[in-house]
Amino acid sequence: SQTIHQWPATLVQPVGSPLSLECTVEGTSNPNLYWYRQAAGRGLQLLFYSVGIGQISSEVPQNLSASRPQDRQFILSSKKLLLSDSGFYLCAWSGVADNWRNYGYTFGSGTRLTVV
């Protein structure tokens, strides 16, 4: 069965420090991968998505970047964190075509980031 791993679960970082959040998927190949952010009390905002290795699409211009060095690995990064980067970061995967239509998205357990 497919599983998605996301870490760390919580993170407290000072303003101006770098960030690296990692997400890996097991049990599937060539998944679509997504990074979402949820600010406190708000809805989910799609940040990046990827349909293949090295293919990254950005939805919102910001202080963050994403990379996909391997088929089932998705990394969210920042060189210098801002206070406004605080939030709940979620990684998700989906299959393509009939697979995603039948099974939808699967989300990881999330990383709660607090920038201080």
Next chain:
Amino acid sequence: DAKTTQPNSMESNEEEPVHLPCNHSTISGTDYIHWYRQLPSQGPEYVIHGLTSNVNNRMASLAIAEDRKSSTLILHRATLRDAAVYYCILSDTGTASKLTFGTGTRLQVTL
């Protein structure tokens, strides 16, 4: 992307059915209707989806209006564990099937 409109919040008593409405008057012919729910401090969880016909699974039922401009998620017997934010989302059949989450409906379930 076509938009959806949901009530901000709803309340239900435990063991009773819950009907969560969603309006999507600008839905296109290729848009699927998805429902996800998010429990506190967790990532969203897939509930159900459909295109034109009503759908049933172990979690819920999805009733889609004949003109597809609205749909209703039906929880047949609400439990305290069903208290969550429920999102109704439209997505087309593109290669990267992006889901755009709105603010959803916060469902409260009481004894």
